Amino acid sequence: MxxxxxxxxxxxxxxxxxxxxxxxxxxxxxxxxxxxxxxxxxxxxxxxxIVDLHGDGFERHVAPRRGAMTDPEEGIVTAASELAVNGITTGVLAQFYSWEGGLRGPEFAARVFGAIAAARPRVVPDLIPQLRFEIAMLDDYGTLPAKLAAWEIPYVVFNDHLAHDRLAAGRKPPRLTGQALKAGCNPEVYFQRMLALEARMPEVSAALDGLCATLAGQGVRMGSHDDRTQRGREEWRGRGVRIAEFPETLVAAEAARAGGDAVVMGAPNVMRGGSHNGNVSARDLVTAGLCDALASDYHYPSLCRAALSLAREIGMAAAWRLVSSGPAELLGLTDRxxxxxxxxxxxxxxxxxxxxxxxxxxxxxxxxxxxxxxxxxxxx
The missing domain is CATH 2.30.40.10 (Urease, subunit C, domain 1)
Known part of the structure; x- marks a missing residue:
């Protein structure tokens, strides 16, 4: 100092x-x-x-190519330097814990969270781990709370990347073969894994009720990912999941605001002028007063650029709040x-x-x- x-x-x-x-x-x-x-x-x-509430841009440093990075800690240290260059003094590193396997699988997640813990004393920006949990992984519900405590993870986001319509019809989702090979899995085995998970989806809602109650008792902050409907957001709120990350529709964002939940949108969406897959525009939500914080998502430079761009419309104080005090408050970080x-x-x-x-x-x-x-x- x-x-x-x-x-x-x-x-x-x-x-x-x-x-x-x-x-x-x-x-x-x-x-x-x-x-x-x-x-x-x-x-x-x-x-x-800048306080970055959700970013996975560190992935290219931890695993740039298969076998190129054998020590994830060095990748985290390099990622911290990228955070700093882009003005990010507190970075939430979002790591998947998913049935998808490979770089998104539980085993790799354990390595990444260990690397973050080891790297934190070596770097200047404050690093906070976030776990992105796939809700279809029912067999992991019982052990997850203890793992979060051991990894010192204060923030969990719930994801669901199963293609339910196609799986319910017994059809293969698009790009299944590429995803399977990327995870190092036989495509047919991968498909059967997805079908098995889909078959147990009726059990998920009740299991989530219990898991969220346990995590709330541990003081873990919880968010939902890619909300689309009013009902879906209300269900998450009923479980104590009060952060809506990247809602895909105006209806979902309005439902979050009506219920007093926080809305987080992606800074790349702001810079692009809209979502890359046709979802609601982050810029529109900001100007409508329906966004509490911006996150880097997958591109760290976008945070500063998005705030400066928005400052021309809503003023510097309001724009910069989206990347500083706004996300800090959502994380309970009252010291920054x-x-x-x-x-x-x-x-x-x-x-x-x-x-x-x-x-x-x-x-x-x-x-x-x-x-x-x-x-x-x-x-x-």
Whole structure:
């Protein structure tokens, strides 16, 4: 940790739009009094560090190609560097726990969560593991709570990637062969696995009721993925699942808002102007006041870019809240997300003329520092 007074820049304070102000850091926290080491950041904008609520972009570092990465911990360390360069000071790493196997299977998930735990002391951004659980895995319901506790996972999202209509008719889903081979499984064996899971789907609802009650008792935050209907969102709410990740329809998003649930949308969706598969537009939900937080999903650079793009429509304060205090509050992280005395010194410095991220600090530690700006800190 280093101590400094950031001067000459505009600062996004909780009260509103960016204003000229001094921001002082000591002991990894934002402090009121100057510390006596001024760093001139003229021409820059100082923003709260980004809190990424859900991202799986780390996958390409952990397993870029079959056999290319034998130590997932080194992949996590590399991913942390990518987080920092993109202004992310707190990153939720979303890992599948799925019947699909391969890089989404339980065995690989165990390796990834072990790697995250081992890497955390080595990196500057704060890393938080998230488990994406496939609800058809009934045989795993009994052991899941203990695994979450052992892996120190505070956040679970429920997924369902079975093609129910086709499986109920005994038909193979599209792209089954490619998915099976990617997971290292014979396609026919893979198909039979899916049929067996589909046959037990009538048991899932009651099993979920019990599992969610157990996880709620452990203090685990829970989210649903890809909600489509009002009824579906209401069912999840009844189980205590209060975060709707990437709802696919306006109806589902409105149902979440009506019930007081949080809505998380993808920043790539904002930048694209719509979903890649025809779902509801994240930008439309934001401007309608139906989105509480943005997440990187699969592309870390999109978070900063999406917030800056939205700032032209809804103002910087409201736009940046979607990537800082908004997601921090959903995670229960009351020590970050705003640039106020006593909070963690999670800071992003933006060059106003170019919009480039030139410096990032997490808890007062240097996470990223651009060459030109580095000189200002060294000379101070």
């Amino acid at each position: 280093i101590e400094f007074d950031l001067v000459g820049a505009k600062v996004l304070l909780p009260e509103g739009e960016p204003v000229p102000a001094r921001l002082s850091v000591s002991g990894g926290r934002i402090v009121t009094a100057p510390v006596g080491r001024p760093v001139d950041l003229s021409g820059c904008l100082i923003l709260p560090g 997300g705003r640039l106020t005395p006593g909070r963690r010194a999670d800071i992003l410095v933006l060059e106003q003329a170019t919009g480039r991220i030139v410096a990032v600090f997490a808890a007062g530690r240097v996470a990223h520092l651009n060459g030109d700006l580095a000189g200002r800190f060294l000379m101070a």
